[in-house]
Amino acid sequence: MSDESAGPFDPDYEPRPGLTHKDADWSGLRVLVVGLGRSGFAAADALRERLAVVTAISPDVTPQIEEHARILDILGVEVLLGDDAPDEVPEGIELVVTSPGVPPHNPLLAQAAAAGIPVWGEVELAWRMRPQTGAAPWLVVTGTNGKTTTVTMLESILRHGGARAIAAGNVGTPIMEVMLDPTPWDVIAVELSSFQLHWQRSLSPLASVCLNVAPDHLDWHGSYDAYLRAKGSVYDQTQVACVYNVQDPQTELLVMEAEVVEGCRAVGFTLGVPAVSMVGLVDDVLADRAFVEQRHTAAAELATLADLQGDAPGVAPHYVANALAAAALARAYGVGPMAVRDGLRAYRPEAHRIAEVAVIDGVRYVDDSKATNPHAAAASLAAFERVVWIAGGLLKGADVEDLVRSRADRLAGVVLMGRDRDRIAQALARHAPDVPVVDVASTDTGAMAQVVRAATSLAQPGDVVLLAPAAASMDMFTNYGARGDAFVEAVRQLGGSPA
Known part of the structure; x- marks a missing residue:
């Protein structure tokens, strides 16, 4: 076990001095990797490539995990799967590396922390x-909602500015895979979830943003305060610019509380007219x-709303904010205004993010299955004047009253589906008693076909039938993508x- 003099839960304790870059001496370090x-x-x-002594465990067993296990076994990693995975930290382990989905109250992680x-x-x-x-700088994005759209927009802008850039992290390509890639990246756009931020302690982004904050994943973090701390840590040790949401004062407070590199600036983004040290709409x-020299008296044009429309007939406010x-x-990194415009013009949103599916008898059908919490659903509903709302699923402890x-x-x-639909029905009875509601048990x-038929029966020409569930999907679907596909x-x- 580690030196107990460090004490339990010491966030600054290092398993070995100098492990700050890939060419440090990792050899012989005994590491437990949790999750495969x-x-x-x-x-x-x-x-293992750096000659650490690695044990990898996974209580879950899937075909992909079994394939990973076979490869790691060839490389000399001890792999323990399923019932063979220990529920205690093996003797002699000096460092535990955990996958994002494993919560901090997991008994094995809690035991490791308690042991120092x-x-x-x-x-x-x-x-x-x-x-x-020569390491590529990181531009880091977090927030309750809008992370993937923002980080992929950022990737498009950076590439149009001539940089070798990649979007990574929670967006799809794990950041560790990017670190192993021999491509000489100029800059990395990194999406981080609160799960990922919870464990970080030495990250120092060139620029960072928390797009917004609303209660989410409280079952994983244990409290809203813990969730806030995780989100706020994105600003710690930021070098050039901490970007915050003027419409969400909590994000500015997180900037004020952060320990940043000397000289780092706070930069707001707003849907209103920007003040000095802000970007916004005129x-x-x-x-x-x-990011202009004469910012007290002048502004630089980055793009127009028309540049954001792409294939869509309009632009939702939260899309503009992203x-x-x-x-x-991108401007903090040094990208010019023309590249910002060109990157935004070329960008197309990923699937299941306020995507128009069809127009039938004057009714628009919009897929925002990615709206997996109330905050995201509120932003989605705000984009339309009159909506037949499809909602429900797993609320994960979130409150739908507001x-x-x-x-x-x-x-x-409203058409309700999923396990926690009754909680939404109760809120509708209190705050929208005259709105017709169909409950699909x-x-x-075939449930989604029944849901869509019910929504169609409630819609009139000019209405929008909007799938913005305000809840996770796993009670009925593999993930939000499968729900959107249905x-x-x-x-x-x-x-x-x-459409």
Whole structure:
């Protein structure tokens, strides 16, 4: 075990001095890797390549995990799966590296922390696996909602500015895989969840943003305060710019509380006219008053709302906010205004993010299955004047009262599905008693078709049938993507012109 003189839960205790870059002396370090998905596999691979003594465990067993186990076994990693995975830290372990989905109250992680064994997440390990010199800077994005849109927008802007850039982290490509990639990246756009941020301690982004904060994942973090601390840690040790949301004062407070590098600036983004050290909107122009020399008297035009429309007939406010945040991060890196415009023009949102599916008899059908919490659903509902709302699923302990109260005036009807639909029904009864509600109890594979038919029966020409569930999907679907796919298929079965 580690030196007990460090004391339990000491966040600054190092398993070995100098483990700050990939060329440090990792040899012989006894490491336990918890979880063998893509990030856990990449972590075990990187550590073993540097001659650490690695044990990798996973209580879950899937075909992908079994394939990872076979490869790691060849590389000399001890792999323990399923019932063979220990529920205690093996003797002699000096460092635990955990995958993002494992909560801090997991008995094995709690035991490690109590014994004074450092626990790192894959992001912490990835930061320490950068080259000693010439490492690509990180531009880091977090927030309750909008992370993936913002980080992929940022990737598009950076590439149009001529940089070799990649979006990584929670967005799809694990950051550890990027660290193992020999490509000489100029800059990395990194999306981090609160799970990932919980374990980081030495990350120092060039620029960072917390887009917004609302209660989410409280079952994982244990409290809203703990969730806030995780989100706020994105600003710690930021070098150039801490970007915050002017419409969400909590994000500015997180900046004020952060320990940043001397000289780092606070830069706001706003849907209103920007003040000095902000980016925002002047009529239909995205304007920069933060990264221009004469910012007290002038602004730089970055793009127009028309540049953001792409294939969509309009631009939702939260989409504009995401574009402003991405632009601010890119400007902090040094990208010029023209590249911001070109990157935003070229960008297309990922699937299941307020995507128009079809127009049938004057009714628009919109898929925002990615709205997996009340905060995201509120933003989605705000984009439309009159909505037949499809909602429900796993609320994960979130409160829907404010969501229903604030958007009740937009509801033409509601169709409820999923395990926690009754909690939304109760909020509707209190705050929107005159809105017609259809409760769909079915959870079988044909349930979404029933949901869409019910929504269609409530809609009139000019209405929007909006899938923005405010809840996670795993009670009925594999993930939010499968839920969105089911919605798209059900709408297509109705016929009509594709969007």
